[in-house]
Amino acid sequence: MELRHRVVIPLAAALAGLAGSFVALRPAAATPTVVIEVPSGRQLPKSGEPPPEMRLQAIVARALDDSIATWSRLMSSRAVEVAAVSVRFVSRLAPDNCYGLYTGDGPAYCSGNRTVFVGTDFANGLMSKFGRQAEAGIAFLIGHEVGHHIQNLNGRFHVLSQALYSSPENGPDYVRRFELQADCLAGVWIHDSPAWASSDQFRADLLAVLTDIGDDTLLTGQPEAKVRRVGLHGTAEQRKRWFLRGAQSGNPEACDTFGVPQP
Numbered sequence: 001m002e003l004r005h006r007v008v009i010p011l012a013a014a015l016a017g018l019a020g021s022f023v024a025l026r027p028a029a030a031t032p033t034v035v036i037e038v039p040s041g042r043q044l045p046k047s048g049e050p051p052p053e054m055r056l057q058a059i060v061a062r063a064l065d066d067s068i069a070t071w072s073r074l075m076s077s078r079a080v081e082v083a084a085v086s087v088r089f090v091s092r093l094a095p096d097n098c099y100g101l102y103t104g105d106g107p108a109y110c111s112g113n114r115t116v117f118v119g120t121d122f123a124n125g126l127m128s129k130f131g132r133q134a135e136a137g138i139a140f141l142i143g144h145e146v147g148h149h150i151q152n153l154n155g156r157f158h159v160l161s162q163a164l165y166s167s168p169e170n171g172p173d174y175v176r177r178f179e180l181q182a183d184c185l186a187g188v189w190i191h192d193s194p195a196w197a198s199s200d201q202f203r204a205d206l207l208a209v210l211t212d213i214g215d216d217t218l219l220t221g222q223p224e225a226k227v228r229r230v231g232l233h234g235t236a237e238q239r240k241r242w243f244l245r246g247a248q249s250g251n252p253e254a255c256d257t258f259g260v261p262q263p
Contacts, residue, residue, distance in 0.1 A: 002226045008097065012076070019091075019142070020079070021107060026074070035197070053089070053120055053124065056089075056120065056124060056127060059091075059119055059134070059135050059137060059138045059139060059142075060087060060142055061087075062195070063138065063139040063142040063143060064085065064087060064116070064142055065191055065210070066189075066195045066196065067142065067143050067146040067186075067189045067193070068085060068146065070089055070189050070192050070193045071146065071150060071189065073192065074188070074252075081125065085095055085114055085115075085116065085146070085149055086113070086114065086115040086116070087115070087116045087117075087118060088115055088116075088117050088118070089118050089120050090106070090117055090118070090119060090120065091119065091120055091121050092104065092105060092106070092119050092121055092122075093105070093106045093108055093117050093119055097110065097115075097117050098110035098112060098113065098115075098117070099112055102117070103122065105119045105122035106118055106119030106122060106123075107119060107122075107123065107141050107142070107145050107182065107208070108145070108147060109145040109146075109148035111151070111152040111157045113149070114149065114152065116145045116146075117150075118150070119210065123138060123141075126138070126141075130209055130212075132205070133205040133206075133208055133209050134138070134218065135202070135205070136202055136205035136206040136208075136209050137205075137206075137209040137212075137213065139196065139202075139206075140186060140206060140209060140210070140243070141188065141213075143185075143186030143187075143189050144179075144183055144185075144186045145182070146189065147181070147182030147183065147184070147185030147186050147189075148182050148186075149180060150185055150252075151178070151181065151185070156181075158176070160174060160178050165171050172232055174258075175232045176233065176234050176263065177257040177258050177263050178257070179230050179232060179233045179234060180233075180234045180238055180239065180242045180257045180263050181242070181255050181256075181257040181258075183233075183234070183239050183242045183243045183246070184242040184243060184245050184246035184254065184255035184257065185246060185252060185255055186243060186246065187242070187243040187244060187245060187246025187247035188246040188247070188249075188251065188252050188254075188255065189246075190203075190243075190246075190247045191246065191247045191248070191249070191250035192250055207240070210236060210239060210240040210243060211236050211240065213236060213239060214233070214234060214235045214236025214237070214238070214239050214240075215232070215233055215234060215235055216235045216236060234263065238263060242255070242257065242263070
């Protein structure tokens with residue numbers, strides 16, 4: 001059995017709900033924390049360079065810590081605490097990770113246990129693909145999953161479930177709009193993040209990476225039936241446009257992907 005360390009980061013800041021289409025949060029029962037599970041016993045190679053999984057974990061930890069701290073400031077006026085967010089690193093998502101809802105590469109946010117699952121096989125592949133822009137790419141993906149966490153805390157997952165039940169034929173469109181809203185919320189984080197927003201290089205890397213993180217780019221060459229089934233995050237153009245909408249406005253209310261005819 002592989003031993004794991006649990007790094008617990010307390011979040012003492014009070015939070016506020018988002019106005020308008022976002023409903024108020026209810027107080028959490030316990031002090032919120034961010035729990036990151038990382039394998040223990042890792043040794044650095046003789047070259048002194050950290051192995052890819054350790055670099056991935058470091059990027060994820062930094063992005064998660066900063067995004068949660070930023071959202072804590074953005075939502076502080078409502079004096080409501082955010083519940084704990086856990087991160088688990090897995091090779092690939094398994095059915096038992098999130099009540100049978102997700103399998104595959106990840107990353108994915110599970111609203112039931114408020115856990116971000118990072119699929120290391122896929123993430124390490126993206127890091128190799130992005131090269132020096134890897135930090136920006138992984139940070140964006142974590143910001144997207146934290147965007148889902150904000151949606152969850154504001155009742156948006158429940159609203160989505162009701163919509164899917166009422167109009168299953170519109171399911172792909174609803175899910176795509178939901179995912180693009182998380183991209184926009186990731187942009188809101190970057191707008192207000194002192195750790196990331198001030199870096200011109202990071203912003204340039206992020207915009208470059210966004211051209212490659214879309215259904216039309218990640219699923220190139222896949223069968224059309226598979227693209228229709230799993231291509232629910234939006235094209236690279238859509239994802240970049242909604243991310244920039246959040247990043248340029250810094251306003252969560254600008255992320256109303258359901259209020260436009262075509263997202």
